[in-house]
Amino acid sequence: MVASSLKLQDLIQEIREAKTQAQEREVIQKECAHIRASFRDGDPLHSHRQLAKLLYVHMLGYPAHFGQMECLKLIASPRFTDKRVGYLGAMLLLDERQDAHLLITNSIKNDLSQGIEAVQGLALCTLSAMGSAEMCRDLAPEVEKLLLQPSPYVRKKAVLTAVHMIRKVPELSDIFLPPCAQLLHERHHGILLGTVTLITELCERSPAALQHFRKALPSLQVVPQLVHTLRTLVMTGCSTEHSVSGVSDPFLQVQILRLLRILGRNHEESSETMNDLLAQVATNTDTSRNAGNAVLFETVLTIMDIRSAAGLRVLAVNILGRFLLNSDRNIRYVALTSLLKLVQSDHSAVQRHRPTVVECLWEPDASLSRRALELSLALVNSSNVRAMTQELQGFLESCPPDLRPDCASGILLAAERFAPTKRWHIDTILRVLTTAGTYVRDDAVANLIQLIGGAQELHAYSVRRLYSALAEDISQQPLVQVAAWCIGEYGDLLLEGTCEETEPLQVEKEEVLALLERVLQSQMSLPATRGYALTALMKLSTRLHGDNNRICQVMSIYGSCQDVELQQRAVEYNALFRKYDHLRAAVLEKMPLVERGGPQVDEEAKESKEVAQLSEAAPVPTETQASKLLDLLDLLDGPSENAQHPPPLDPTPGDTLIHLLDLPCAPLPPAPIPNLKVFEREGLQLNLSFVRPPGTPTLLLITVTATNTSGGDVTHFICQAAVPKSFQLQLQAPSGDTVPAQGGLPMTQLLRILNPNKAPLRLKLRLTYDHFGQSVQEIFEVNNLPVETWQ
């Protein structure tokens, strides 16, 4: 051995003196070499010191696995100092994944049965820290014995070890269940705490254990016992032994409350026993220090979880409200989190604390303000919506960027649900768009447009507001889009100059055009926004009086724009000016109200729908518009096909697109579908024949024909049919309910089946009839349906 082994303190000193990481590593490596040598050579006197040094080095993060066997040796040694360090090493170095850990099982077993408290304590400690499942199974009986030892120190440790064992191997609950009842009567708080934890674990892991503890047998009065213990804790003044800042043993109180919560959940009987106690705890606990608040908080959680009386629940919410007023942020955080969980179930109680919640919005700590925001949004209802929105909008203006999207969408949602008037709604959305425009969701634009479109009386008002907003700031894209759309639609109202609701605004035509042009040219505008602006300009050509030179000019400029979308629009609008000027007014009429819920935000689609509606009036523009649509969808090669021009379409908006698409294909002649014989019994035959009318591709007509070749009549014949859910079935009245014998007149019945999804057809038939004096009932599914019936 080269140098005398350093004492632990000296080693630590040396390591701390090392100035750089490299130096430290050097020192440690040197020392580790010593330690390894010493382990190899076996130095019984100093090996514990070596191991201690190794553990320190391990804590700093360096590898120390070579010390594992040494731990085992030290544990087996009779000296207490050795054992102590050995067990510590075992706790740190030997975990479940090391193979060597099972080797200490025997040593632990010996130590547990030895009878020296300190040693037993060490062994139990180690077992509870790193005991693996096998070890726990092996040593469970020993630990159980120790639960009943006279020494409270050992019992406490044994209980804690039992907790660990239950966590690892839930099946051991059979062993540890019986002693619990007795242990609950302990006076020693440490043991009591451990026992309560043990029972909590048992109940959480096995419903059988939960039942066991809930029973009110005379020998096993768990809930009353707990209640009694807690009551004593709360009522007796602080015993100095256990008090923490004026509250007697808050940890035990909290644990008992937790256990009561688990026992009382969904269980009327237990909950009733606890009600008084909980009220008592809630009122008697001193809340000036954190310990008291901790107990109070746990009480609130318990009240919320069990079947408590209504008064108790209100008490709980009030406690949370009081927490909110506390200056300590931690307590406010805890209160907000709990209130958030409660707001669904006890809405009215939480409403009372709304002002306090709103104040918490302005907290600098992000986690607090986020929770306050969520809670505030949950508390908005029809009576407080105006005030709340005011507050929330104020918050929106100054909140950190990561909260803005949530805040904005929350405000918009609340406005949608509770808006008192349409005008207020529009105002609110407008304000949100101006403050946080970039953070709103994409469908906000569509919603607003739809809302404005629907509020006829407010057109003038909205367009004015939007115009002023736009004039100030063209950077917020959703706002610009909505404004451009509105100006395009209602530009005439803008120029009229009279509206009671806003200040009189004198707007010149040139100003409007200039503004839209600015939007077009601005760097900040997205391509979609430019599209809106261009279309708006076009619409203004009909809305505003006077010549349209300026607009024409713009269109021709943009006819050669880089952006393909804009270029296309400009070219087409140009065409409208030049060749189809007489149609311009009709094409650019005011839009009808768009249906909510359709996924069409795209202006283009809306326009083509409007256009397609008019196409039946004027065949020729269909060409340009149809070509526009079909070009978009890239179905045709060139304009030549348009010459075979489509017959007038019926003006249902939804189907129009489909019809336009269908047109270039020639309709197929309906191929005849073969008949199908589906049923035969004692001379009664059932045949199905199918027809697919060419005009309606989703319709299938089935004719059921029943023929009777037997000697007896078939009477009271009823045929019923069933099809899968996506189909619609109509049974028409049969020709009769008797199928006469000997090939008499067959009975027919018509079935109409609509198959909008073109799903495979399945058909089940049920027949009831009387034949040869017997009543017959048959249910069967029709197989081998030809594919042409549904494709």
Next chain:
Amino acid sequence: MIRFILIQNRAGKTRLAKWYMQFDDDEKQKLIEEVHAVVTVRDAKHTNFVEFRNFKIIYRRYAGLYFCICVDVNDNNLAYLEAIHNFVEVLNEYFHNVCELDLVFNFYKVKENTSSGQTGQSHVFAVP
């Protein structure tokens, strides 16, 4: 349930680490670094609770040391805060005006005080 206890100084050196869950050595190292990064940037105007992966950390700063306990999400924050304070008081009693160096040089004594994932003692004066 406690997942791990960590005492670190402001520079990030670990003074005590007790793990109640299985982690690899390099995972442990990563966790230590993450916790340090999260906890040292918070000042007095933040709460003492941080969401961390799918657990939460309850921490308190005493002079230059951060005492962090990592627990499950539905545990009682305030109670663990009390536990930290209790622990510090115990250390204080044991070492008589404890300071960081005491923890450094007597780490093995400190380790024995916490066991089995729950605060095993409520006695301020009895230290095994």
